[in-house]
Amino acid sequence: HWNNTATEHPVASLLHEPFEAMARQYPAAIALEYDGQQYSYSDVNQRANQLAHYLVQQEGIGANHIVAVCLERGPELLVALLAVLKAGAAYLPLDPDYPTQRLHYILDDSQAGLLLTEQRLQGHLPCRAVVCVDEVSLRQELALQPVDDLLHERLTAEALAYVIYTSGSTGQPKGVMVAHQQICHFLAAMSQQPGMSRGERLLAVTSLSFDIHLLELFLPWSVGGTVVLAGLAASRDPLMLMTLLQQDIRVMQATPATWKMLLEAGWQQQSPLRVLCGGEPMSAQLATRLLSQPGVELWNMYGPTETTVWSCCGRISQPADGISVGRPIAHTRVQVLSAMGQLLPIGVAGELWIGGRGVSQGYLHKEDLTAERFKRLSDGQFWYRTGDLARWQPDGQLEILGRLDEQVKVHGFRIELGEIEHHLLQSTLVRDAAVKVVRGDDDENHLFGYVVLQPELESLSVIELHEQLLTELRSKLPAYMQPERLMVLAELPLTSNGKVDRKALPLPDVATMQAAYEAPQTATEQALAV
Template sequence: LASTSDHLAYIIYTSGSTGRAKGVMVEHRSLVNAYFAWKDAYALPNFSSHLQMASFSFDVFTGDWVRCLCSGAKLVLCPYESLLEAKLLYALMQQQQVDTAEFSPAVLRNLMQYLQDTQQRLDFMRMLIVGSDSFYIHEYQALRQLCSAQTRLINSYGVSEATIDSTYFEMTCIDDESENELANGLVPIGRPFANTQIYILNTDFQPVPIGVTGELYLGGAGLARGYLNQPELTQQRFIQHPMASRLYKTGDLACYRSDGTIELLGRSDYQVKLRGFRIELEEIEALLRQHPAVGEAIAILQGEDDKRIVAYVVPNVLGHTASDPEPSLTASLRSFLKTQLPHYMLPGSFVLLETMPLTPNGKIDRASIAEQYRKALLASENPSRDLEDNFVPPSTPIEQTLAELWAELLQVSSVSVTDNFF
C-alpha cells in the first residue's frame, strides 16, 4: 500500500509528569517537515559524522537518524554506559571523527568537567546542539572556551507532540548586554523552525507582551495527530484556537525578549507551594550550580505531612567529593543560598551524591532520586534527621534547652544546632 503524508510515521510513548504512558502519533508530513527545517537551519550536508547518544525510545533518537539518513552522514552509536564515562565518550568522538552531536546538559556537563580537568578540547566539532533540558549562560561560556571559534553552538527546544524540535538559538548571539537581560541565567530557546508557530498566552488565551510570563503553545506542520486511544487527553492538550487550527499546550513557561527570541522560564509543574509560598525549584537549582564546589544540583519537594525541599548535589571533581565527611560543604551551600534566597526557599536538607542517575534519554532521573531518598528515610531509625551525616550536638546549656524545645515541638528525637526549620 502506498504511504501518504497523513499516514502515521511512528508512535512514540512518553510519560511526562503524569507517569501514565501516552502514545504520541506523528505523521509522515510532520517528520518530513522536521528534516527540511533542520536542513535549512543547520546546513546538514556540511556535516559527515553524527554522534547518537539518545535512547531509541526518545524522540531525539529519531531526529538523529533522520538527519543522518536524509543527508548522507555517518551515525556513530554511543553505548549507554559511556554517557557518563567522559573519557570513553571523548575517545569515541575522536576515533570516529565526530563533527556534530546533540547532548543533554547532564551528559555535556560531565564531558566538560573531564575536558577542563585534562586540558583537552572540542576543536574538531563543527556543530554542537544542546537540548532536552535547561542550559545556563555560564555553562555556555565554559563550553565556548573548549571549542574553536568556528564551532556552531545551538540550544534547541522541542516536545514529542510537535515532532522533536520546535525552536533553536545560536548561542554565539549571546553578548554582555543580552546576558544582563536574562534574569534566570538560562540560554534562550530562540526562534521557531520553518513552518512552526509559537504563541505565549496568558490564562485567558491572550498573547502576553514582551517580558511578561505566559504558557508556551506550539502550532504548525510539526503538530502530532494526538495521543493513541486517549481522545480526552488529546482534547485537553491539543486545543482549538482562533489564531491557528490547533495548538499544543506545552506546560512550559516562557516570555518574549526584546529582540523577539524566546526565553524559557521553567515548567509550570516545577512550581511548588510550601507553607503558603509559591516556589520555583529551578531557581534554587540555578543558584546551587553557581557555587564553585557544585558540579550538578537538583531540588525536589519531598515528604508527606512534613514537606521539605531537598537539594541533591554532585560536588566538583576538583572540590569536595560525596564520600568525604564534609559538613563544611553543606554549611557553605546554606550560607551561599541565604544571601540569594528568602528563608522559605532554603532547602531543609542537602544530600551529596557521587553522580546523578540518568534516564535512558540522558536526563536527570528525578523520580529515581526521590524514591531512593524516601526509602532511605523509611529505613533510618530517625527519619526526621537529614541524610547529610553532619549532626552537630548542642554544646552549651542554652543550645541544649533550645534543642529540647524544638525536638518536643516537632516531635523528633534529636535536633542539630545547624538544622534549618524553614
C-alpha cells in the same frame, strides 16, 4: 514578526524518501558506520527493501499498521526502522533496557500488530506476531526478496510515521503519534539551522526511546551525510565517546548530562563540532564550559515530543547574557498565553503554546487527553499547550523558566523548583544540582537539595558546604526557597534518556544532616522572608 517562520525550502513527503534518493544519487556514499564497519547507502537501502518486501508479502504489513521495534543498537536496528517505513507502517521504538513491565504496557496499549526483535529478547516481550531478525531461516528468506524500492500509491504525507511513548502524569506512558509531514518539516528546518551538509558525520548516542533519535538518524540521511552509531557501551562511556569524536565528527546531539559527563572526563575538542544540547535546561555554567572548547559551535534546543522533536533552537555565544532557546524553527509558531488564554506582553511569563507544521496527531487511543492538550485557537489552527512557563525577551529570544507543574507550595509560599536549581548551579562549589519536594511526616512539603561538588571540593564537610551554599543563596533567594537539607551525591541519577531521574533521588538521612533550615514562623518572620 518573531513567528514569521515560513520558508520556501523543499520538504519531502515521506520520511524515508530522502534516504532512497541519496541511495540512487550517491550509492557508494557511507550511510552508516558502526563498530569500525562502514555501510553504503546502497547496501543499507537494499537490506531495508528486502525486509520491507517480506513485511508486506509475508506479514501483511501496510498503511495504518504499527510495528514495534525492539533491537540492540547496531545496523539491524536502523535497517528495521527503514523497512517498517518502506512497508508503509509506523514504527514504535522500544528500548531493550526498559523494565519488562513498561515494555508490556506499551505493547498492549499500542496494539502493535507486529514486533521486530531478536531471539535473546523475544521471551520478555508479549506480542501476537513476532519476527526475530537474527533467525537464520529469516535471513535466508530475506536474501530471496527483491532489492528495489517499494511503491506506495496510497501512502500520503498524512500517514503515521512513528509512535513514541513519553512519561504520563497518570503514571503510565502515553503514545504520541507523528505523521510523515510533521517529521519531514522538522528535518527540512534542521538542515538549515543548526544545519548539516552532505558528507558530514553525526555521532548518534541517544536511545530510540527518546524522540531526538530522529534527528540523529534521519537528518544525516536527508542530506547525504553519515550516521556514526555509538554502541550501547560507548554511548555511556565518556572515554569511548571521546575516541569516536576524534573520527572527523562534525555534529553531535545530547542532553546536558552527557555533555557534562564528557567534560568531567577531560574531553578536549580541537576540530569543528556543532554541539546540539537539549532535553533539559542548559545552565550558563555548562554553556561556558562547552564554549571553552576551541572547536565548539553551541546550539540550545527545545521542544516537546508532541510538537515533533525540537520546536525552537538558538546558537549560544554569550552565556553570561542568559540562556534562551532562541526562536521557533521553520513553519513553527509559539505564543505565551495567560491562564485566560490571552497573549502576554514581552517579559511577562505565561504558558507556552506551540503551533505550526510540527504539531503531532495527539495521543494514541487517548482522545480525551488529546482534546485537553491540543486546542484549536482563534486562528483556526491546532496548538499544543506545553505546560512550560516561558517569556519573550526584548530581542525576540524565548526563555523557558520551568514547568508550570513544578510550581509547588512550601509552607504556604509558591515556589518554582527550577529557580532554586538555577541559583545552586551558579555556585562555584557546585558541578550539578537538583531540588525535590518531599511530603514529610508532619504532612508539610519540605525542600531537599542535591548537589554534585566540583572535584577539588569533594573533601568539604557537610556543615561547611551547607553554610557556604546557604550564604550564597541568602543573597539571591528568600528563606522559604532555601533547601532545608542538602545532600552530596557523586552523580545525579539519570533516566535512560539522559535526564535527571528525580524519583530516584534518595531521601536525606536527617540524622546526618546539619544546619537544618527553620521555616519562618511568625507573621514578622514571614514578611521578612518575602
